[in-house]
Amino acid sequence: MDLLDIARWQFGITTVYHFLMVPLTIGLAILVAGMQTAWYRTGNRRYLKMTKFWGKLMLINFAMGVVTGIVQEFQFGMAWSSYSRFVGDVFGAPLAMEGLLAFFVESTFLGLWIFGWDRLSKGVHLACAWAFSLATVLSAYFILAANSWMQHPVGIRLVDGKPELISIWAVLTNSTVLAAFPHTIFGCFAVAGGFLIGIAAWQIVRQRKQADSAGQPVDEEDRRAWHGSMRLGAWVAVIAFAGLAITGDVQGKLMFDQQPMKMASAEALCHSEAPASFSIFAVGDVSRPNCEDVKSLTVPYILSYLAEGDFTSEVDGVNELIPKYQAAYGTHYPDDPRLGAFAGQPIDYQPLLPVTYWGFRFMIGFGGLAALGGVAVLWLTRKQRFPSGKGWAPLALLGIGAPFGGNIAGWVFTEMGRQPFVVAPNPNPSGVDGVYMYTASAVSSGVTPGEMLTSVISLTALYGVLLVVEIFLMIRYSRGGFDAVMPPEKHEGESDDALSFAY
Template identity: 85%
Template structure:
């Protein structure tokens, strides 16, 4: 592998691993805040138990997310210094806002929430968890604003061949981020909902096997599972709606990505949506690929009507070549790609199947949530040995769907790391090939060493997180609730923490 390939592997491994933590933290933080609100309003013990149990798992995941997220900052400078210089003037503002307005607020109020039990009033303590959870959502917005600028650059002017920020408001209100943000947040709630379902189902099955199990605990687990199911169902509906909006924007802004997502080699009018394909979608002629299609649907997804034409890969390639050239610059820093023809078609198997895995995993998770709502109606507890292990395994479905969606989004825009703005009113010259973004000063050996080291470190961190998660899941409510004190005992003012 050359320098570019190793740099891309490093970015892919570290980013995908980090993104496993992010959606669970965002979705679970809001749900924990809702649980504490229910306890604040009703005073029922089961809501307090739910708050503390799910809050404990939230804290473990949040800590691991912070550790893995720090690496993202360093790898840009190490492996992608040319990219960092190109986007630095634009990214400085939203990333500074993310740090100052979101992450600092998030961390501050999380600390107050952790150590504020029995030290703050119930109302102030509740406000802390809401501040923390909403700050995590705000943090996601600023990160997505930066990522969306790479997908659709706006709010800049070109100075000496590099983009200079001219309107932070344009960056923050980019129509790409306005579509991507709700889609991402709904994805976070889908993850959190399935997480609640799986763990609560295992606990209910466990309590069913135990004699003398606390009925109050069973009701709390039942409530957690029902909450997770409703959240997952609503989240999938939101994903479908926001995904349709986002897809129409992608057809306008990155037509090659969407043509590749359908393995649509030839333009069609009306265009059919391919549900799945049999054959080698990597071959550019598509002649040996047999697809099961739904007529007219792709035309609607692309343009909002059932009869419009959707351009295929073969029609788009000449347009890209005319606009951005047929060959890479003859620059030694580009390595083996220097002076070579530019391939404007992304990896078709990755984009095609990534798009379908994203939808398919999400749909399976939603169907599972609907089944849970049916099985647990009227305070029922599902019977049988099959459903609890199945619910635990289903935790991974929305995680896999989220990862497939991000892989599709990032790899589908290749060979660009910053995609050109195709709008007639767009800014000329603001685009960058991925091959030009890698650090010229790094060596393949250095990057390969960092990839191996980070992968090994992340493997250790994965073991630590799974160990801690399993430990506290097994402990149940007893592991997070303080022991009951005799009525005549005196605390003597001893310091007590929730966690």
């Protein structure tokens, strides 16, 4: 592999790993704040147990997210310094807002929430929960604003070939981020919903077995708390999928307008069609020029609707789009030694079709499985029921992975689909045309392939260790259940234990 391939693998591995923590943290933070609100309003101890337990797992995940996210900042300067110099004037503002505003509020109020259980009034403590949970959402917005600018440059002017920020408001209200943000947040809720279902189902089965072996009845308060957690997760999963479908449709129409090659590649649409059919799945090699011939199942008219909102519009195929890109942006890379092996070579404007095609379908497929699981849980657990089958709990635990898979597939599709650009050109009037950067010219020119490969191996090994730690802590505290997180009851005359509320 050359330097560019190694650099892309490095960023892909570390970013995908980090993003495992992000949606779970955001989704759980909001749900935990909601659980605490229910306890505050009703005084029901069941909601307190739910808040404590799920809050504990959220804290573990949050800590791992911070540790793994720090690496992302350094990669911009170490592996992608040319990219950083190009976009620095634009990226500086939203990233600074994320760190100084959102993350500062998030970490401050999270600390107050952890150490304030017995120090703050219930109302103030609840306000801290909502402050840090909403700050996680705000943090995601600023990061998505920066990423959306890479998909659709706005709010800048070109000065000596580099973008210069002239309107931060345009960047923060970019049509791309306004569509990507709700889609991402619904994805976070889908992950959190699946997580609640899996852990709660396993705990109910475990509680029943322990009670049977001890010859004692099941603790009713705990059972209702687990049952309530599971149904909450199911409702969240179903509603999240509905939100994903609606916001995904909006995003799709924007992509057809802003990055037509990405969406043509998502369908392996090699030739223009009017009306265009949506491909359900394909067999064979979708990267072949005759990929239209290997599709095995299509739905007529649907792709035209996804693109333009009607059932008759023509959708451009890859083979028709390539000449348009060549006419607008050239047929060959600049003969610049900083491009290394790519200098003066022909530009391949077609993304890797198998990745974009199947990434798009895995995103939808995993999301649909998560929603189907949520519907099944709501039906099977109605009126305080619970399935008695032996495979129920393992199946629910496996279901945790479905929304994670959908999130990862969606981001791989989003980032891979705009290649060969790291900052994609936008020929439509809503963007600033002429502002783009090839991925080949974004990598650091002063780094050798050996140095880059060493960093990939080192970071992959480190993240592997962190993954083991994350799984160990999650399993350990999940097994502990409510007893492991609830502070011991205080007797008259005893002093407060300052860390009893910190688990």
